[in-house]
Amino acid sequence: MDALLITCVFLFLLLFAICLKEWYRYSIEKQKLLAHVHEMSGHKNYGVRKQETSSERLVKRLLRYGDDYAVMGQRINFFSESHEVEDWLLKSGRPLDLTVAQFQGVKIFMALLGIIAGTLFFILRFPLSHLGLIAWPLIGYFLPILLLKKKARDRQHQLRYDLPEFLDTVSVTLQAGVSLDQALREVIKFFDGPIREEFSRFNQELDLGVQREKAYEQLLRRNDNPEFQMLIKALIQGMRLGVPIAVTFKSQAENMRRIRKELIKEKAAKASPKVTLITTFVVTPTAIILIGGLMVLNILENFSLFSDIMP
CATH class of the missing domain: 1.20.81 (Receptor-associated Protein)
Structure with a gap:
């Protein structure tokens, strides 16, 4: 029975390795083909039709819900004034052709989802669920704002x-x-x-x-x-x-x-103090605790041996 199990495991690993190798060859050939098409056509938009993924369908559905709450979102605009949202959309390249009204609506819809999630966790008696009644709506409200600002910042970088x-x-x-x-x-x-x-x-x-x-x-x-x-x-x-x-x-x-x-020199200069900080507050205390703990254990063991020897 053990020999059969070992044989099955070995065959599985062998087939898995072969699959990885073939997948790697397929990826390399695909990249070569795309590079050749790009070289021959002079551009990368050569009309390849891609299937819509489940995440894209989810985002589009979320945007449709955002249209329903657009008016409420434009009234409740804490930390997201319409002119600020327009500026973020411009600097992020207007992802998914998002408008200011849609973004304001998505923000409110996510906050409502946070309220539902917080209430559900509170009913199910999850740990710290009473804090979730406040935390989850705030997370739902501010998450689209933070993601859009991050998108704009990454695009500028x-x-x-x-x-x-x-x-x-x-x-x-x-x-x-x-x-x-x-x-x-x-x-x-x-x-x-x-x-x-x-x-x-x-x-x-x-x-x-x-x-x-x-x-x-x-x-x-x-x-x-x-x-x-x-x-x-x-x-x-x-x-x-x-x-x-x-x-x-x-x-x-x-x-x-x-x-x-x-900029590279500046980042390199800033990296040294960070490494020193980590060494000072993380590595050094850990080493001291480890060495001190071993010393204490050694002393206790020697003390117990000494007590057994003494009458």
């Missing part, structure tokens, strides 16, 4: 990360004699994330007849990243003064690289 490489690529393209609009249209095909979204919208606004300076101002309004704002303001100033665009992009790329190096 990603914009900062992609900006130097984008500037270098555009600068080289401009030096080849290509116009700015054409350079932006060609370069953004090879980028993903906020860089592509922002400059795609910028080009669309220009195609619709929006003045270039007005389109630059909209870029500034949608993004509060200091490096990105520095670039757009330099482009506005260069347009007014007649400075060549290629020179502006080249100088901004050098400034971005210098700023990134300074």
Whole structure:
């Protein structure tokens, strides 16, 4: 019986390892195929139709409930004034085409779910359930606010990360004699994330007849990243003064690289005190307690042996 069990376990592990290996090969081949299609087409939006996931369906249903509570949400706007929500939505790229009214409604709906959950836990006599009557509604109310602010912050960080490489690529393209609009249209095909979204919208606004300076101002309004704002303001100033665009992009790329190096040095300098703090308040007390405990146990054991020897 034991031999049969060991054989089954061994076969299971062998088959599991083979499955992992084949799945890894499939992932590698898929990435190669996607890279080849991207190289041949020049962009990544080649019309692959994706099936809607259960989480996406849940979010869409939640947004429909948010429409029902939109009016109440706009009245109950603690820590989420409508102009603040609009600013967060702009800086986060307006995920799921979310509107201010929908967000305010989702916030109220989540708070109501928190009230129901807190009441249910209180009826079932869960530990600290009386605190949950207050905590769960507050969590439901503030969770959408915190998630949206985090989304906006992460998007601005990603914009900062992609900006130097984008500037270098555009600068080289401009030096080849290509116009700015054409350079932006060609370069953004090879980028993903906020860089592509922002400059795609910028080009669309220009195609619709929006003045270039007005389109630059909209870029500034949608993004509060200091490096990105520095670039757009330099482009506005260069347009007014007649400075060549290629020179502006080249100088901004050098400034971005210098700023990134300074940020890395700053983070490295901040890491040392944190490590020292952890060592002082976590590692050292633990080591002292461990050594002291062993010493106490050793003393007690020796004392008991000494007591047994003595008459």
